[in-house]
Amino acid sequence: MKKIGIITYHFACNFGAQLQTISTIGFLKRNGYEPIVIHWYPTDVGEAQKKRIPEKQYSCHNIFAEKNMPLTRCCKTENELLQVIDENNLDAIILGSDALFKYLPMNERIVFSARKLRFIDISRSDRCLEGNPFWGSFIPRLKKQIPVAVFSVSSQDAAYTKINKQEYNELRILLERFSYISVRDEWTRQMVYFFLGDLNISVTPDPVFSFNQNNYLPILSRSDLLGRYKLPEKYVLLSFNMRYLQNIYIKKLEAILKSKGYTAIAFPMPEGLKDYGLSYKIGIPLSPLDWYYLIKYASGYIGERMHPILVALHNAVPFFCFDHYGLTEYNIPIVSKLNIPFISKYDKNFIWATSKIYHILSKADLLSNVVSYKNHKKLTPLEVVNRLLTFDLEKAVLFSIKYQKLYEKSMCDILRLF
Numbered sequence: 001m002k003k004i005g006i007i008t009y010h011f012a013c014n015f016g017a018q019l020q021t022i023s024t025i026g027f028l029k030r031n032g033y034e035p036i037v038i039h040w041y042p043t044d045v046g047e048a049q050k051k052r053i054p055e056k057q058y059s060c061h062n063i064f065a066e067k068n069m070p071l072t073r074c075c076k077t078e079n080e081l082l083q084v085i086d087e088n089n090l091d092a093i094i095l096g097s098d099a100l101f102k103y104l105p106m107n108e109r110i111v112f113s114a115r116k117l118r119f120i121d122i123s124r125s126d127r128c129l130e131g132n133p134f135w136g137s138f139i140p141r142l143k144k145q146i147p148v149a150v151f152s153v154s155s156q157d158a159a160y161t162k163i164n165k166q167e168y169n170e171l172r173i174l175l176e177r178f179s180y181i182s183v184r185d186e187w188t189r190q191m192v193y194f195f196l197g198d199l200n201i202s203v204t205p206d207p208v209f210s211f212n213q214n215n216y217l218p219i220l221s222r223s224d225l226l227g228r229y230k231l232p233e234k235y236v237l238l239s240f241n242m243r244y245l246q247n248i249y250i251k252k253l254e255a256i257l258k259s260k261g262y263t264a265i266a267f268p269m270p271e272g273l274k275d276y277g278l279s280y281k282i283g284i285p286l287s288p289l290d291w292y293y294l295i296k297y298a299s300g301y302i303g304e305r306m307h308p309i310l311v312a313l314h315n316a317v318p319f320f321c322f323d324h325y326g327l328t329e330y331n332i333p334i335v336s337k338l339n340i341p342f343i344s345k346y347d348k349n350f351i352w353a354t355s356k357i358y359h360i361l362s363k364a365d366l367l368s369n370v371v372s373y374k375n376h377k378k379l380t381p382l383e384v385v386n387r388l389l390t391f392d393l394e395k396a397v398l399f400s401i402k403y404q405k406l407y408e409k410s411m412c413d414i415l416r417l418f
Contacts, residue, residue, distance in 0.1 A: 002418060003034045005085060005093040007133050008100065010069060011041050013053040013061040013270045015291045016208060016307025020097045021069060022288075023207035024151075026214030027411055033418075036088050039071045040081050040133055042125035054272050060285035061270070068217060078131040078138050085142065092147045092418040095178075097207050100134035101155035101188060102127060103171070105162045129170055139177045149180035149414045152204045155188040157325065157354035171195050179417050182410055185356040203359075204410040205403045208310045211292065213404065220293040229282055229294070232263045236388070237295060239267035239303030240274055242324050244373045250276035252381035253302060260389065262299055269305070300388045306357050313364065314400040318391030320384050321370040325355040364399040366392065 006024055009017040021037065028035040050058055065071065072088060075081045085093070104127040129135055136148055163171070172195040175181065182204040183189045192201045207214070226233070236257050238250060254264040266273060266281035275281045282294065295301055295311045301319040312319040361370050369387055371379050 001032065001034045002091040003036055003088060004028050004418065005088065005090040006035055006037045007040060007093060007095050008037075009098045010037050010071075011039070011046075011062065011065050012098075013049045013058050014307075015270060015286075015288045016206075016305070016310070017098050018061060018064060018288045019211055019292055019307070020207040021065075022217065023211045023214040024094065024097070025069060026216045027207070027210065029216060030214065031412075031415060033415075035070060036090065037065075037069045037071050038081065038084055038093075038133075039074045040076075041074055042076045044124050045126055048124060053270055054284060057268075057270055057272070057284040057286070060287060064288055078133065078141070081133055082138055082141055082143075085138075086144075090146060092149070094414065095134060095136065095148065095150045095153065097152040097184060098154065099156045100126075100150075100153040101158065101183075101191065103135075103155065103158045103160065104128070105159055106164060106167055107162060108159065129167075129174065135171070135174045136177050137174065147179040147417045148177070149417060150178050150182065151180075151411070151414060152182055152184045152206055153188065154184040154356055155191050156356075157187070158191065160191045160194060168195065180414055185359040187354040187356070187359075202410065205407040206307075206310055207407070208307055209314050209400070209403050210407045211311075212314070217289055220289065222293075222297040225290070225293050225297055228290075231265065231280075234261055234299045235263045235265050235280075236300040236302060237265050237267040237298050237308075238276070238278065239269060239301070239305075239308060240276070240322070241269040241271055241304060242322075242373065244324075244376060245276075245322070247276045249381055250278065253384060254278055256382055256385045260385065265298075267294070267301075267303065300391075302384060302388060306360070309357055310360070313360075313366075313396055314404070316393050316396045316400065318388050318393070319369060320388045321357055321361070322376055323355055323357045323370050323372045325357055363403075365395060366399075 006021065008021055008024070010021040012018065025035045025037065072084045075084050104123045126132060126134060129137065131137055139148055175192060175195050181192060182202040183192060184203065184206055186203060189201050189203055193199060225231070238253060240250070257264045263280055264278055266275035266278040268282060268284050268286055273281060273283050292311055295308055295317060296315045298317055301308055301312045301317060304322050304324055306325070309319055309321050355372070357370060361367050369391060
């Protein structure tokens with residue numbers, strides 16, 4: 001049985017990040033491979049998470065990974081990572097999914113510190129190039145050359161157009177070493193094209209799209225979950241972390257939902273619960289598995305972030321999304337400064353939307369169920385609830401079937417390399 005290493009945000013304090021890891025593990029298991037999650041977890045990444053995640057939720061995510069994933073010993077440096085790859089005698093490696101290509105350009109990460117009276121580098125181990133396995137920096141140092149595939153990664157809204165010529169050359173060399181690359185959204189596809197000039201990079205589904213097919217953990221029943229959290233039969237989850245919406249807006253959503261026969265439930269983010277004064281709430285700590293099934297069995301979801309929308313979409317749960325991604329737009333730069341001739345094919349004023357939610361919902365033809373926070377004030381709570389209740393379930397089902405097939409095909413394309 002071939003051993004396949006997985007390098008991703010498996011230990012992130014993020015529900016979707018851990019579930020996409022579980023899905024990748026499950027896919028490899030059911031296709032006859034032995035998955036091994038490489039436990040790369042640098043100190044600065046862990047410290048950054050501890051600062052923004054409540055301790056009890058931070059511990060919950062750590063315990064979930066340690067209990068449910070085939071982890072290697074922890075490695076914090078590239079040298080330790082190379083040792084772990086060698087110790088486990090891996091036959092191939094999959095990088096992804098998730099925001100592994102979230103790169104911070106040099107001119108954004110070198111800042112002047114008034115306290116230290118000098119310029120400092122504010123980047124984390126997972127946001128730079130040197131020693132960062134997400135960019136495959138370890139590949140030339142492998143004792144045994146094995147395929148390394150990148151699957152469905154995102155760059156979030158990485159400002160790659162702001163890099164200098166040295167960074168461009170380094171990133172191009174790193175990307176050329178991968179055996180396979182697919183991305184999760186159009187912005188990241190354009191980013192890869194920017195460096196490689198390859199238009200054949202595929203946009204592929206996040207592994208969470210196939211969680212139901214790949215899940216090897218206990219399946220939670222609706223009745224058990226409703227009993228455990230004391231939930232009514234018809235409930236709609238409201239989940240927000242940004243501070244764009246005021247309490248009065250959320251309370252109006254609650255009142256309108258109640259008038260329609262639904263109970264509004266305040267639903268947490270990993271950063272904690274903002275309940276906006278709602279009468280019903282689910283607090284933390286919350287297991288990623290419970291989080292998944294609470295969305296799956298809901299009558300609807302109103303809130304932020306991509307992974308809750310993916311869970312709702314592929315389980316045909318009505319949703320309405322307030323999109324906080326893509327609030328920044330970037331112009332393609334004047335490329336003569338970098339001497340990159342292929343970019344001249346684009347109008348330098350062309351703007352690419354960076355929102356991965358917008359990308360997936362445009363593919364699903366469900367853009368009526370998302371609003372950017374740029375324009376959210378134009379939408380009343382009543383309009384939000386009406387769009388939730390008139391959600392096109394048939395369209396969601398057909399799209400989910402199509403995307404699940406695309407996921408299977410894309411992963412099988414990778415397996416053929418192994």
